[in-house]
């Protein structure tokens with residue numbers, strides 16, 4: 001379970017999050033929506049342990065991660081979270097397969113085992129044929145599929161995605177989203193996706209709406 005408990009975050013004079021509390025149940029699928037500047041990315045970065053709130057706690061399986069050192073939070077992220085960003089954020093010097101192998105290797109897997117698992121997952125996502133290409137030599141849709149594979153390859157408890165299909169055309173966006181939902185479901189991961197797109201949001205069970213740095217509870221609902 002991942003939980004934000006009374007989280008406030010400021011950037012200088014700007015208050016991005018005001019006393020936000022949100023609980024993501026194990027295996028739940030949630031779309032986080034709201035106007036530009038409402039605080040969606042800030043909340044996702046706090047939940048991911050990338051940003052530390054000024055006040056409040058982030059609890060991962062009951063453990064408060066806000067008191068941990070940067071190093072401890074990075075380790076926790078590596079072990080238990082998978083994160084996807086709008087532009088994939090892959091390492092350009094590496095091939096798609098090498099990018100997907102990274103989390104496994106950082107967690108101690110050998111090269112051959114990591115490559116085998118990466119190729120399997122890239123195959124399921126329909127990009128095995130470009131597994132040995134660098135990120136600059138493939139399409140945006142292919143790179144984003146590899147980014148999804150990298151976020152899921154180590155079977156994390158939680159997958160967090162910030163506009164993961166925002167840079168893709170409709171066909172690619174649907175395919176990437178379907179794959180992310182299906183693969184997360186298969187490993188029982190909790191999924192939270194930030195999106196502007198109502199079509200994207202329709203793939204999720206719960207909808208959380210943000211406004212002015214707070215959760216708009218009147219428009220937050222279980223939609224399925």
Ligand SMILES: Nc1ncnc2c1ncn2[C@@H]1O[C@H](COP(=O)(O)OP(=O)(O)OP(=O)(O)O)[C@@H](O)[C@H]1O
Nearest residue numbers: 011014015016034035036037038039040041042043
């Ligand atoms: N690095 C930063 N420095 C200063 N202010 C920031 C920074 N990042 C975000 N903000 C401000 O914090 C508020 C929330 O921003 P955030 O990016 O979380 O919103 P968002 O809902 O994700 O927006 P978008 O949909 O445009 O990505 C906004 O007022 C934004 O201008």
